[in-house]
Amino acid sequence: MIENKKYTQKFNFAFIDEATKKEIRRKLLKAVAIPGYQVPYSSPEMPVSRGWGTGGLHVTLAVIGREDIFKIIDQGSDASVNACNLREFVQRMTNCKTTFDTKEATLIQTRHRITEEELTENQLFIFQVPQPEPLRGVERYEYKTRQMHGEADYAKMWVSLYESFVRYGDIMLGAGYPVKVNDRYIMAPSPIPRWDIPNLSHSKALFLFGAGREKRLYAVPPHTKVEPLEFEDLKFNIEGFQGSSCYKTGYKKAFLDELYFDDGSKHHVINDSNFLDKLSEKGRPTQHSNKYLNQLGS
Amino acid sequence: MSGKNDNWLLRVRNLTKIYGEPDENTLNLTGPEYHSNICPATESIVACADINFDLYPGEVLGIVGESGSGKSTVVKLLHFDMEATGGSAWLRPYANGHSNILGESGQKKRTIRNHLMGMVYQNPRDGLNFKFSSGGNIAEKLIMAGNFHVGNIRNRASSLLEKTEVPVRRMDDQPSSFSGGMQQRVQIAKAIANNPPLLFLDEVTTGLDVSVQAKVLDLIRELQQDLGIAMIVVSHDLSVIRMLTDRTIVMKNGRIVESGLTDQILQDPQHAYSQLLVSSLL
Numbered sequence: 001m002i003e004n005k006k007y008t009q010k011f012n013f014a015f016i017d018e019a020t021k022k023e024i025r026r027k028l029l030k031a032v033a034i035p036g037y038q039v040p041y042s043s044p045e046m047p048v049s050r051g052w053g054t055g056g057l058h059v060t061l062a063v064i065g066r067e068d069i070f071k072i073i074d075q076g077s078d079a080s081v082n083a084c085n086l087r088e089f090v091q092r093m094t095n096c097k098t099t100f101d102t103k104e105a106t107l108i109q110t111r112h113r114i115t116e117e118e119l120t121e122n123q124l125f126i127f128q129v130p131q132p133e134p135l136r137g138v139e140r141y142e143y144k145t146r147q148m149h150g151e152a153d154y155a156k157m158w159v160s161l162y163e164s165f166v167r168y169g170d171i172m173l174g175a176g177y178p179v180k181v182n183d184r185y186i187m188a189p190s191p192i193p194r195w196d197i198p199n200l201s202h203s204k205a206l207f208l209f210g211a212g213r214e215k216r217l218y219a220v221p222p223h224t225k226v227e228p229l230e231f232e233d234l235k236f237n238i239e240g241f242q243g244s245s246c247y248k249t250g251y252k253k254a255f256l257d258e259l260y261f262d263d264g265s266k267h268h269v270i271n272d273s274n275f276l277d278k279l280s281e282k283g284r285p286t287q288h289s290n291k292y293l294n295q296l297g298s
Numbered sequence: 299m300s301g302k303n304d305n306w307l308l309r310v311r312n313l314t315k316i317y318g319e320p321d322e323n324t325l326n327l328t329g330p331e332y333h334s335n336i337c338p339a340t341e342s343i344v345a346c347a348d349i350n351f352d353l354y355p356g357e358v359l360g361i362v363g364e365s366g367s368g369k370s371t372v373v374k375l376l377h378f379d380m381e382a383t384g385g386s387a388w389l390r391p392y393a394n395g396h397s398n399i400l401g402e403s404g405q406k407k408r409t410i411r412n413h414l415m416g417m418v419y420q421n422p423r424d425g426l427n428f429k430f431s432s433g434g435n436i437a438e439k440l441i442m443a444g445n446f447h448v449g450n451i452r453n454r455a456s457s458l459l460e461k462t463e464v465p466v467r468r469m470d471d472q473p474s475s476f477s478g479g480m481q482q483r484v485q486i487a488k489a490i491a492n493n494p495p496l497l498f499l500d501e502v503t504t505g506l507d508v509s510v511q512a513k514v515l516d517l518i519r520e521l522q523q524d525l526g527i528a529m530i531v532v533s534h535d536l537s538v539i540r541m542l543t544d545r546t547i548v549m550k551n552g553r554i555v556e557s558g559l560t561d562q563i564l565q566d567p568q569h570a571y572s573q574l575l576v577s578s579l580l
Contacts, residue, residue, distance in 0.1 A: 158437075
């Protein structure tokens with residue numbers, strides 16, 4: 001009887017077969033070469049429904065190596081359901097070391113936040129993206145948005161910001177504030193808070209974005225200019241927390257969550273769980289630095 | 299003669315738009331002599347063919363003809379709303395009139411349209427985005443031309459609305475809540491927002507009641523005198539043509555059958571079709 005050496009394992013390393021991984025990596029190379037441009041890709045079937053982080057998972061599994069140390073957060077937390085499930089899946093498919101420590105990780109997957117701690121040259125930062133098309137709100141047809149991107153025809157996007165100002169007195173975009181990458185493409189930064197937007201610009205780490213349901217990949221290479229859209233007299237700004245501080249650490253200069261205790265009292269706590277842990281243990285993690293953060297006191 | 303001929307603003311030569319697949323005889327078998335713009339052999343439709351004219355700065359040119367004569371097609375081709383089958387057009391402020399604007403890339407065409415042209419459609423829904431406020435619609439045009447200062451945009455928008463007699467306090471309302479005449483005036487305000495040297499008016503007063511028609515026509519004439527914009531006015535209504543235009547082109551079945559000074563055409567029409575048009579004028 002012929003011994004089958006090829007199929008001794010149930011799955012290929014990192015679940016996805018090598019040919020598909022190669023395809024995703026080639027698309028990622030294209031995405032890096034044209035910062036902010038949405039590259040269509042295969043979005044193969046996963047044991048997770050599309051729209052539940054498959055885009056991020058595809059990117060992670062396509063680029064992960066046996067030596068990588070993997071961290072995954074969901075809304076800043078290492079412990080929320082989406083993060084735990086995907087972490088376990090990646091760990092079982094790759095046998096890679098996983099960690100909560102932002103500094104130790106070489107590959108960080110995220111949903112809706114950038115870590116509070118500064119990223120380094122040795123790190124890959126991978127976003128799960130629900131809606132990769134920043135123009136979808138103003139133009140529903142895909143063939144038209146592609147044409148608009150092709151010709152850098154972004155007037156409609158700008159008018160929607162103007163309209164927001166006219167109606168509400170300010171640009172009322174919380175998460176997913178549209179950005180212009182490398183002076184060319186307008187890009188959806190995935191629904192990260194405005195707090196994280198300035199950290200996309202001139203970062204040391206490579207940012208990769210995967211939208212599994214919409215089958216698009218895009219990227220922001222390191223040291224690339226990323227600007228939030230703003231008018232000359234109507235400026236972008238990050239969230240303010242009206243002087244509130246984290247009730248555990250007393251820290252102010254981080255993105256805060258609002259908590260209501262059983263007695264009805266309101267408290268704030270640092271959203272990034274690893275950053276909170278480090279501060280609680282009297283550590284001094286290095287934060288991102290940008291002009292908005294620098295204006296705030298700690 | 300040549301001295302005057304050289305200062306044209308817009309020069310159009312052999313402008314042609316054909317739907318379907320024409321053969322070599324299509325153009326010879328259609329036109330006013332055949333009372334049809336449908337080719338009998340190939341069934342392709344000649345929307346317009348062999349359109350030649352020059353437009354001079356500050357001049358108002360009328361295009362008149364029955365429905366289906368191709369008059370709207372001509373301005374839509376020149377405004378890049380449709381792709382021309384053949385022909386060329388040159389616009390003096392673009393590349394000093396040395397480059398055929400119909401052959402440019404989509405991006406260049408958009409730049410030309412945003413900076414050098416304005417268009418007022420018969421239906422305000424074609425020219426305005428009803429999801430945006432009227433101020434936002436004007437802002438769109440200003441943003442396209444590179445204005446990113448909200449204060450300046452709002453100042454310009456309110457002065458334009460004032461000029462077109464739309465109450466400025468309605469600036470932040472959506473055009474869907476406006477009357478037809480007001481919508482049309484907002485559309486005009488949007489079209490002239492960038493001070494374009496060239497404005498296309500496609501059946502602007504059709505569908506408005508008579509008193510509102512008169513107001514819109516007054517407004518256009520005023521703007522023309524104040525700003526000196528060259529205009530191409532498309533209408534089936536000879537009284538509009540008489541009121542607004544200096545020169546007129548008469549079109550039938552996709553071809554120009556007569557062109558000349560408006561007064562001349564109205565007083566002494568030469569072509570049988572022009573005579574019919576003038577005689578049916580109430």
